[in-house]
Amino acid sequence: MPETHNSSHPISASTSTRSALGCQLLVDLHCCDRALLNDVTFVRKQLLEAARQAGATVIGETFHSFSPCGVTGTLSLQESHLSIHTWPEHQYAAVDIFTCGDSVDPWCAYELLKAAFEAERGSAMEIHRGRPDVL
């Protein structure tokens, strides 16, 4: 199967936005486990698992552990990208799940990561990128 940006609608898009090129979830995870947020090996494993369960194909990755604390991770996907930045001192992580095409479910990745980091509160803002009415 040729690799390509798939321009069709994301799974969770409403009827009016079905043909947006991309669907992006801006995810805030609050009251997470501090140790998990600071463990770059754990963070990497969870992001890869979230991509896999969401149906995405990973084509590149970068993970980095900061001193004194914090982790940054990005996965490049055939269907766009998945990123995380953690602030263990605030028990907080900012996650972006950017997908295109109808083969990936970003909400699946959201639920997995919320559970993985033991977030007591999670929220996601869904943004449609490249909406047909403004292209």
Added chain:
Amino acid sequence: MPETHNSSHPISASTSTRSALGCQLLVDLHCCDRALLNDVTFVRKQLLEAARQAGATVIGETFHSFSPCGVTGTLSLQESHLSIHTWPEHQYAAVDIFTCGDSVDPWCAYELLKAAFEAERGSAMEIHRGRPDVL
């Protein structure tokens, strides 16, 4: 200087949001030059230059050219990340500029990329991540 997530305010934050952990620009570039959007070497060069001029430090990168067209690029930054997904067939690019700390100016990166891809229209939505009132 030790590398760290800097939790202080982003340059362009208003007084009320100064202590948000991160500042994210969701950038839409419309009516860009098709050939430039499809040239992965050019895209990489411009993202690296945007990061440099904005004052960011690159700690990792992934760039990929799709068939039949389209480019995905991500830069991991000491100050978060910079990503781009291009749809040359729509003359459109979706760019994310996620920064933390007060040493990086995301708007500088926005202006550089808008000019580089010869976008006739550009817009940016500024989102403050990890706002102190919800941490």
